[in-house]
Amino acid sequence: MSWHPRVAFAMNRDDHLAAFPAPLLERLGSVADVITPLPMEEFDSAASLRVLAETEVLITGWGAPHFGLATLEHAPRLRAIVHAAGTVRTFLDPAVYDRGIRVSTCASANAIPVAEFTLASIVFGLKRASRFAERLSRTKAVRDTAGFPPIGTNGVTVGLIGASRVGRETLRMLRTLDVRILLHDPYISPAAAEDLGVELVGLDELCRRSDAVSVHAPLTAQTVGMIGAHELSLMRDGTVLVNTARGAIIDTAALTAELVTGRLDAYLDVVHPEPLPADSPLYGLPNVVITPHIAGALGNEIVRLGELAVDEVARFAASDTFDHEVRSADLAITA
Numbered sequence: 001m002s003w004h005p006r007v008a009f010a011m012n013r014d015d016h017l018a019a020f021p022a023p024l025l026e027r028l029g030s031v032a033d034v035i036t037p038l039p040m041e042e043f044d045s046a047a048s049l050r051v052l053a054e055t056e057v058l059i060t061g062w063g064a065p066h067f068g069l070a071t072l073e074h075a076p077r078l079r080a081i082v083h084a085a086g087t088v089r090t091f092l093d094p095a096v097y098d099r100g101i102r103v104s105t106c107a108s109a110n111a112i113p114v115a116e117f118t119l120a121s122i123v124f125g126l127k128r129a130s131r132f133a134e135r136l137s138r139t140k141a142v143r144d145t146a147g148f149p150p151i152g153t154n155g156v157t158v159g160l161i162g163a164s165r166v167g168r169e170t171l172r173m174l175r176t177l178d179v180r181i182l183l184h185d186p187y188i189s190p191a192a193a194e195d196l197g198v199e200l201v202g203l204d205e206l207c208r209r210s211d212a213v214s215v216h217a218p219l220t221a222q223t224v225g226m227i228g229a230h231e232l233s234l235m236r237d238g239t240v241l242v243n244t245a246r247g248a249i250i251d252t253a254a255l256t257a258e259l260v261t262g263r264l265d266a267y268l269d270v271v272h273p274e275p276l277p278a279d280s281p282l283y284g285l286p287n288v289v290i291t292p293h294i295a296g297a298l299g300n301e302i303v304r305l306g307e308l309a310v311d312e313v314a315r316f317a318a319s320d321t322f323d324h325e326v327r328s329a330d331l332a333i334t335a
Contacts, residue, residue, distance in 0.1 A: 002318045005056040006077070007032040009039035011084070012063030018299075019061060019084050019306035031314040032057065043071045053077070057316065059309050061085045068093035072101070080316055084309035086110045086296065087218075087335045088326055097328040104312045104322040107335070108165050109304040110297050114244050115169035117295035121267035122212045123177075124289075125240030126153045128265070134286030149238025149265070150211070153177050159210030161203070161227075163188050163196065164335065166244065167216030171196060182206050185217075187333055207234035212242065218335035219246035229254035232264070240265045244295040245335070247272030256280070262287055269295040 007028065009016055016039040020028070025037055035055065040048045042065050052075040060067070061084040072078065080102040081092065088105055097103070124130070128148050135144060145151065158174060159182040160167050167185075174181055183198040184206045193200035203226070207213060213235065217223045227241075228251040235241070243250055247270040258264050265287045274293065282288050297305055312322050326334070 004031065004033050005079070005313070005317055006035055006054050007057045007059060007313060008035045008051045008055040009037075009059050009061070010041075010043070010064045010067070011039045011059075011061030012041060013039060015062045015085075015302060018302040019309070021303065021306075024303070024306050024310060028310045028313065031310070031317050041065065043067070043074070049074050056080075057082060057313055059084055059313070060088075060091065061305070064091045066091050066093070067096065069095050069099075072096060072099055080104065080322075082106070082309050082312045082316075082322075083326075084305040089331060089335070094328055094331055102316070102322065103326045104316075104324050105326050106305045106308040106312070106324065108169075108324055109308040111165040111169045112304065113297050113301045114166045114295045115173050117269065118166070118170045118214055118216075118242055118244050119173045119176075121242045121244075121269075121289075122158060122174075122214060122240065123153060125242065125265050125267050126156060126212060127151060130265070130289050131286050153179060155179070156211035157182060157209055159184065159201075159206040159213045160198070161185075161206065161213065161215045162217035162245070163192075164216045164218065164245075167214075168196070170214060170216065171198065182210060203231060204234055207231045207239075208236070210235070210239060212240040214242040215245045215249055217245055217249055218333065219248055220332065223249050225249070225251045227251065227255075229257070232258045235264060237263050238265065240267065242267045243271075244269045246270055247274055252276075256282060259285055259288055267291075269293055 028034060035051050042048060055075055056077050057080045059082050083105045086107040088103055128151050131148055155178055157180045161184050163183060163185040181198045182201050183193055184201055184203045190200055226249055232254055241264055252272050259266055260281050267289045269291045270293055315321055
């Protein structure tokens with residue numbers, strides 16, 4: 001039976017304004033009772049505790065304060081948390097699940113700009129855009145391809161590491177190119193890979209065969225440094241390595257040693273540490289593009305997160321279900 005849950009927000013105010021403009025708040029008000037349109041940025045003040053006491057569905061986002069059992073004691077009516085961002089691991093104590101709290105994430109909405117950024121990086125990387133730009137800036141000369149690795153995306157092989165939300169969205173976008181796609185993901189069965197239309201391979205084989213390698217794995221104890229000196233050495237000369245996942249998945253020292261030789265190209269939206277030290281040689285290399293963690297939703301992309309959050313609240317109010325639920329077992333293998 002449909003009901004109107006009492007809803008509150010917990011996130012930083014700037015992102016709240018971007019994710020929930022007035023028309024979207026009005027739409028939320030048609031399916032829920034919004035306790036206050038202003039987000040909580042902490043759970044300690046008397047005002048926040050009064051809001052928590054009434055909250056049945058909490059919409060969180062970037063900057064949400066840590067939510068654990070101590071906070072839950074002040075939210076006796078809480079039934080669900082809808083995260084209008086990506087991972088919930090950064091703020092949510094898994095013990096919350098023991099109290100029967102349902103959790104949903106809008107990571108699939110955030111996956112869209114990350115996949116767009118990934119696709120652009122693969123295209124620009126294989127077009128050798130950074131190398132051409134550096135040479136033009138230095139020589140002010142006409143186009144010169146001398147000494148460049150193979151150029152272009154026609155008929156190349158792209159290897160995706162991880163069939164995450166971003167990985168699958170990137171896979172969908174790659175269909176616009178004339179490419180072969182390899183996938184490495186230990187949690188995907190051969191049948192599931194066949195359904196995705198990709199060839200499932202081991203990590204070593206993916207590194208050997210790919211012209212571009214894109215990282216979409218979560219950061220876990222098992223994936224820290226999973227791309228190290230061995231894996232990088234398997235990549236053929238001119239391979240483009242794209243990382244929009246987490247910097248620590250790639251061994252920075254091993255990557256730096258390869259990139260300074262000019263043997264590989266890299267488009268890195270995430271690095272480790274973040275940012276890199278000011279004296280890192282990666283900043284000045286023509287075969288490397290480093291961006292400051294901008295692949296995820298920014299600017300006008302953020303409203304997608306709010307729209308999906310409202311969709312999830314509406315679905316929960318109408319049917320007690322989520323389309324993007326995060327279960328406790330998912331936390332070990334997701335970002």
